[in-house]
Amino acid sequence: DTEVTQTPKHLVMGMTNKKSLKCEQHMGHRAMYWYKQKAKKPPELMFVYSYEKLSINESVPSRFSPECPNSSLLNLHLHALQPEDSALYLCASSRQTLTDTQYFGPGTRLTVL
Amino acid sequence: QQPVQSPQAVILREGEDAVINCSSSKALYSVHWYRQKHGEAPVFLMILLKGGEQKGHEKISASFNEKKQQSSLYLTASQLSYSGTYFCGTEVGHPPYQGGSEKLVFGKGTKLTVNP
Numbered sequence: 001d002t003e004v005t006q007t008p009k010h011l012v013m014g015m016t017n018k019k020s021l022k023c024e025q026h027m028g029h030r031a032m033y034w035y036k037q038k039a040k041k042p043p044e045l046m047f048v049y050s051y052e053k054l055s056i057n058e059s060v061p062s063r064f065s066p067e068c069p070n071s072s073l074l075n076l077h078l079h080a081l082q083p084e085d086s087a088l089y090l091c092a093s094s095r096q097t098l099t100d101t102q103y104f105g106p107g108t109r110l111t112v113l
Numbered sequence: 114q115q116p117v118q119s120p121q122a123v124i125l126r127e128g129e130d131a132v133i134n135c136s137s138s139k140a141l142y143s144v145h146w147y148r149q150k151h152g153e154a155p156v157f158l159m160i161l162l163k164g165g166e167q168k169g170h171e172k173i174s175a176s177f178n179e180k181k182q183q184s185s186l187y188l189t190a191s192q193l194s195y196s197g198t199y200f201c202g203t204e205v206g207h208p209p210y211q212g213g214s215e216k217l218v219f220g221k222g223t224k225l226t227v228n229p
Contacts, residue, residue: 042200042219043155056216090154098204098215099143099162104154 003027004105006091012111015081021108023074023091031097032074034066035090037107043090049074050097081112114139116203118220125191125227133186133223135201144177144184145202145217148195155200159186163206191227198222 004025013019023032031050035043048056049068063085065077074091088107094100116137123131135144143162146169147155159169161177161184169175174187184203188195202217 042222045216045218048215050215058216098145098217099160101157101160101168102145102217103157104147106154 004091004093004103006089006105006108008108009106010109010111012113013078013081014113015083017081018077018079020078021076021089021091021110023076023093023105024072025093025103025105026072027093027095027103028071029093029095029103030071031094031100032068033092033094033102034074034076035092035104037088037090039087047076078110081110083112086110086112114205114218116201116218116220118199118201118223120223121221122224123226125195125225127191127193127227127229129191129227131188131191131225133188133199133201133225134183135185135203135220136181136183137203137205139182139203139205141177141179141182141184141203142206142214143204144175145204146173146175146184146186147200147202147219148197149200149222150197158199188225191225193227193229196225196227198224 034046037043046060047066052068067075090107091105092102094102146158149155159175177184200219202219
């Protein structure tokens with residue numbers, strides 16, 4: 001099983017809402033990533049979790065709050081987002097480090113009104 | 114720090130070959146290649162590591178010139194299924210520890226279209 005799942009597939013939220021994106025993998029991977037991708041642009045790294053600890057935070061605004069409850073799950077909590085935060089949010093995982101293949105989930109298409 | 118990809122776009126007929134290049138201004142620890150089709154997630158193609166190790170699909174070939182901080186992806190006998198946007202992702206070196214930065218930065222992408 002080389003699948004990374006993400007829920008929901010689509011999300012529409014207002015600027016005052018609080019919502020969460022979920023990512024799950026059952027490959028035993030110990031590194032998990034959140035990326036943001038705008039239309040016709042490359043994915044941009046947001047956060048890296050290694051062994052369930054936040055190892056890299058790419059100066060992402062605090063309205064994005066990651067959480068790694070266990071080695072299989074990665075959440076992204078959203079609060080007070082702006083319309084410019086509308087994008088495809090991709091989760092990925094790899095066995096341990098970036099020298100291993102990253103497997104991407106299908107993404108959550110987020111629209112902020 | 115974002116790598117530069119060239120060309121930005123290429124159109125092929127089925128069976129033709131193509132080369133996509135990726136260059137960086139920083140010393141690289143690893144180069145990753147992904148293909149993304151419209152509306153889908155990126156799919157892994159190849160990792161090239163400093164020191165010569167490669168991990169990837171049998172039908173995909175690539176090179177990594179550490180001194181020139183460049184990588185090239187070679188697509189031979191292209192098929193319709195090769196169409197998509199190809200991204201190179203680079204991980205810079207983290208001296209003096211000889212490891213990588215653990216951060217992947219993607220280039221802007223090369224859009225490949227294969228026509229019948």
